[in-house]
Amino acid sequence: MIFITLGSQKFPMDRLLIEVDRLVEIGGINEEVFAQTGYCQYKPSHYESCQFLGRVEFDDTIERCDLLITHGGSGAIMSGLKQQKRVIAVPRLKAFGEHVDDHQKELVGVLAEKGYLIMVEDVSKLPGSIEQAKASHFKVYESSTDRVVRIIRDFIDE
Structure with a gap:
């Protein structure tokens, strides 16, 4: 299943x-x-959608998905990476009135360069990016918190 999430920004x-x-x-x-769909005006005709999910439903949907296509918000991206999902991030762009600036493009660009996800700015490139995501082996994300816990456990076990 492909899960698309567009966050809670009022754009x-x-x-x-x-x-x-x-x-x-x-x-x-x-x-x-x-x-x-968040605050989008468009209502899809060919797939299911809802405006918002509760936290538990959101996490469960990410867990069930094979591919997460998300806006460039750090929360949604990190939710996918922590569950080791294939992630395509489409940053909100100021030019389209999707945000006040292009900070999402900067964040997504860094994560793409490091091999955690695929960045798509031009949605017409989505088909190729979906195929690329299915065939790619992404870098596994480890949060700093998880790393600290692992170091402490290793120290205690010694």
Whole structure:
């Protein structure tokens, strides 16, 4: 299942939902798709969606998905990486009125360079990026908290 999440920012990001709807309609995406649309105006016709999920539902949906397609918010990205999911991040861009600046592009760019995810700015490139994500072996994300806990456990076990 492909899970799309667009966060809770009060800015629409319809371009991603529209492109995925088009791809599902023409058979470019054959998997089940579910989206948390946030404050988007567009309502998908060819896959299920809801405006918001509760925290438990959100985490469960990420756990069940094979691929997470998310906006460039750090919370959604980290939720996917911590569960070792394949992540495609589409940063919200100021040019499209999706945010006040391009900080998401900067964050996603760094994570993509380090091999944690795939960054897509132009949603028309999504089909190739989905195939790339399915074939890629991403770097495993380890949070600083997890690393500290592991070091302490190793020290205690010695």
